[in-house]
Amino acid sequence: MAKCDICGTKVHFLDTRCTDCMEKRNQEILAKRNKPDESEARQEAEQATLDLTVTTAQSIENQRVTKTIDIVTAECVFGMNIFRDLFAGMSDFFGGRNKSSQKVLRDARVTCLNELRKEAVAIGGNAVIAVDLDYSEFSGGGKSMLFLVASGTAVVIEPLESVVE
Known part of the structure; x- marks a missing residue:
């Protein structure tokens, strides 16, 4: 047995x-x-971060700023490869839109704003107001880099209470 x-x-x-x-x-x-395992909880937290309100305005409609926390910034640097540079040169010569450069700009903006959201959440904010985006290009030696800085004010907001008449 x-x-x-x-x-x-x-x-x-x-x-x-x-x-x-x-x-x-x-x-x-x-x-x-x-x-639910830790990865699911982490995904939910990341989704909540991505849903955070980010605006260039000084206020958010139907929301009240209850606490101003601090300035938050995010910096992103993207390389423009030789093919994008080549196609950008062709667009300059022939005219028209350059979709590859537009994609880099869009990706840089989305990435930088998501980083800004993460910074705000890390210091206790639930929104970012007065956002400013500054684009720059560094080039030389056959290399081209796109530099984007996003800055704003991390705040805590809550809905305005409806007035009962």
């Missing part, structure tokens, strides 16, 4: 665990499956 690996009770010679221990283990596995 064999013994259970966990509690030591007698089990069938082909089994390694008794019925009670197997049932307990199955319940632990089910509880783990039903419990």
Whole structure:
């Protein structure tokens, strides 16, 4: 006769665990499956951060600033590769829009604003107001870099209470 690996009770010679221990283990596995893991919680927190209000205005409609926290900034540098530079030169010569350069600008803006949101959340804000975006280009030696700085004021906002007449 064999013994259970966990509690030591007698089990069938082909089994390694008794019925009670197997049932307990199955319940632990089910509880783990039903419990959200850390990665899900992290994804929810990241989504909440991305939903944070960011505006160039000094205020947000139907919201009241209850606390001004601090200035937040985010800096992003993007490289323009040789092919983008080549196509940009062709667009300059022939005219028209340069989609590859527009994509770099869009990606830089989205990335920088998301970084700004993360900075605000890290210091306790739930919105960023008075956002300013400054674009610059560094070039030389056959290399071209796009530099974007986003700055704003991290604040805590809450909805205005409706006035009952």
